Amino acid sequence: MDDLYREVIIEHYKNPSYRGHLDPHDISFADNNPLCGDHIQIDLRVDKDGKVAEARFDGHGCAISQASADLLLESVIGKSLDEVKALNKQHILDLLGIDLGPVRLKCALLSLKVLKAGVYGLGEASDSLVE
């Protein structure tokens, strides 16, 4: 009935595999979605080859934002930081497998923006990171 809430999304929302913190970590960044106040923090450990070894997220928000964070982290394990920098909107849409309007898209993209801002070492998770 409700394609937006495919089972995989509800599943990753309710039982996320990557929720938590990493301490110590190599990269950590957090930001909000100004539209709704949703919050995501992402911690990464990077191995000696510059690849993502471990990843965790924490925060609060809707099923879409939390499930995409979980799916996103699953997808970046083993990727190089340059590969992470190259990820964009389409990557998230592919992971979710659903179509989103402009507002919900912001929810879905929050984790990617936070991840990329962290990897780039920026002060803010801006929209332009995922366009």
Place this chain on the structure above:
Amino acid sequence: MDDLYREVIIEHYKNPSYRGHLDPHDISFADNNPLCGDHIQIDLRVDKDGKVAEARFDGHGCAISQASADLLLESVIGKSLDEVKALNKQHILDLLGIDLGPVRLKCALLSLKVLKAGVYGLGEASDSLVE
């Protein structure tokens, strides 16, 4: 053909009876119509009974504003200052004998506003004087 430009208006515009200055005078005031920059100055002499003895106007502007200044001054000679204070929009419309839209009305009322501001001793010829 053109009711707005009745003969009497064209006549008073082209051959005004009250154009000029009074020196000395008892009351003198000048102001602009902010919509078009039209300018009118009015000088009055008041007799010992507090009635308008002599009146002159000067300035520049459209036929409507200049003709109504001339007609207005003609109409106030012999009136007491209190009577002048009581004059409003309708007095001008009666003198002109035409209907005017809101913009041209401002042209027509400029002389009355200037006259009343002068009689009241105000700093400005505001719209509220003739409402």
Place this chain on the structure above:
Amino acid sequence: MSFNVQQIRKDFPILDREVHPGVKVIYLDSTATSQKPESVIEAMNTFYRRSNANIHRGVHVLAEESTAMYEQARVKIAKFINAPSAHQIIYTRNTTESINLVAYTWARANLKSGDLIILTEMEHHSNLVPWHMLAAERGVRLEFIPVMDDGLLDLDVYRSLLFQGPKLVSFTHMSNVLGTINPAAEMIQMAHEAGALTVLDAAQSVPHLKVDVQKLDVDFMAFSAHKMCGPTGIGALYGKTTLLEAMPPFLGGGDMIKEVKLRSFKPTTIPSKFEAGTPAIAESVGFGAAVDYLSSIGMEEVSAHEHEMIEYALERLEEIPGLKIFGPTADKKGGVASFTFDGIHPHDVAQILDRHGIAVRAGHHCAQPLHEKFGITATTRASFYLYSTKDEVDKLVEGIYKVKKVFG
């Protein structure tokens, strides 16, 4: 005319809109913006198709008509809130610009470092951020009347804050989250007795209640056309004449001047002094038509209907396990029900309701500090207007049970 909601619904073409195949919209988001009756849409059409011209300076028929329509709408709006005169209505873009106008002109001309402004914890960002900016720029102090658990303002704290000699008290007439209708007349009187001026954020009251600026004795009042059956792009600031006359202008440009030299200008009189540039002319015509429409129905009738709606809605919503409604009881509020539900994020609630055609809003509703006060980041908000029906409330309740199902 007796109030007939089915009749009224026919005036709003959008209510026939199918948002999903076979599913008509159930519009419960009027607090964000209201829908527009055909008469408002048509008034603007007619303006564009018959009369459109720039105003003020034109002597041709179209310009005279446009000018007259623009000013007639002002007269209608003035009457609607019982303003003593039409030149006390300044056209702005919206409530937000109206409040900023006061902050940029009256406040910057009259307040200095250390002066106190009293606000409340339930303000919309529109009545917070302009004062934050002023505080940062000028060192003006801000204090807040607390919101109590029941969604009402703590007037005892207000009373004690007034002893600090505030220069301004600025507050919302009706909360857009809690629905709380604040005792504006009383609060304004208290402010005046303490020597403060008042700004009333009437974005949510003018559309829903009979508001009388003279009875309220308010100094400034801000509201938006789009929330009261009118178009977007236009709002109003009401002000007391002596205040408006003494204030410096806000934006500089055409139509707000008496005279311009190369290096200086003289501003003109109110209301034009505050209306620089070509204004929202078609929108003023729509605003006037909106006021005509609401007046033809009667604001008492509108309020009474909304009151019936919120009573029924609260009753039905309170039945739902896991649902928590914020704000006071129905007798103290307007047609707004904001709630949290069973740990499910409001975005998800709203999104699933939308799948059933039910349009509600989710988020902080531009009142982050209020949400923070209640220890939450977001709520789902259903709001009602003159075209809302009990049947729509029933559908909302059914929808919420369906949300539950999706999240198992």
Place this chain on the structure above:
Amino acid sequence: MSFNVQQIRKDFPILDREVHPGVKVIYLDSTATSQKPESVIEAMNTFYRRSNANIHRGVHVLAEESTAMYEQARVKIAKFINAPSAHQIIYTRNTTESINLVAYTWARANLKSGDLIILTEMEHHSNLVPWHMLAAERGVRLEFIPVMDDGLLDLDVYRSLLFQGPKLVSFTHMSNVLGTINPAAEMIQMAHEAGALTVLDAAQSVPHLKVDVQKLDVDFMAFSAHKMCGPTGIGALYGKTTLLEAMPPFLGGGDMIKEVKLRSFKPTTIPSKFEAGTPAIAESVGFGAAVDYLSSIGMEEVSAHEHEMIEYALERLEEIPGLKIFGPTADKKGGVASFTFDGIHPHDVAQILDRHGIAVRAGHHCAQPLHEKFGITATTRASFYLYSTKDEVDKLVEGIYKVKKVFG
């Protein structure tokens, strides 16, 4: 598509309007505001009848649609002026607000007492008064590029003013009185070489010429929808990204924030940072439709038609004894003919022309200093747009002879 003015006229319902019994309007006042094609009117109707909702925060279908339409219009407008990206388009009410925005934010954050701003003597009040206000408040200095008798700017004086190290050069792309098209690209380059930023008042150029902000390399540019076939109530400010990002916000309120606490806020990113409160949503849709309409015709075609019109109009008007036209020759100007006639006041000229259905504007056209420069207080202005015809010029000329008769 080849340009066919009779076909184009069918798109504008108002051109059928009879302003007096049996007399259809001859609309020669497009410089004040343009008429609107049916497609623009209908786009807004459809918005109100099908999609209307508040934007940004809504997750329901109507809100998603409205948000998408609002942002798509921004993309269209950006493309129309060849802006590198859509977030460089800030929606405002009009050109006037756009210029004031720069004065209130960029200028107040960056200019101090003694700093120089260069303007020109042909500016509209919208590009004078905001700087007068700043000069009075901050002690900023203003200097003016003179207008020569032929209606062109004296670029030699400009060059020498640039030696004084101005911080800003703000000027009109096309004069709304003289019609002069200023050499904007060259003037902007000169300003940049002198280390100054630039504001272009494009109120009269974007509607009539192909304007490319990247070719111009302009820093800020202001224009209004209502002068380019769009609705009232909306305009735009274009700015370079780095400048817009560094500027403090203008109005405070909803939608321009990233986060609000009780006593502080963080602004969000551009363009939202400058769009506080519910914006002109329906109007953005109309603005987008206007840009679509003009693009479908082609701005080169529009300009070429207007050029033909002004050439013909100058030729015909110059025949009339006692008529004096201000401004440069047809090759250096847009479709604007301002004139004085035989000592008859422009109000009277316009009023009598109106009796014959001819809508022209009379007055100082919000350019008092320019009129003063030429030793006059007012002119009569006839202006042309894509729907104007030579037949209308002929009627204007006939009308002027009738004016003469009335004043015998």
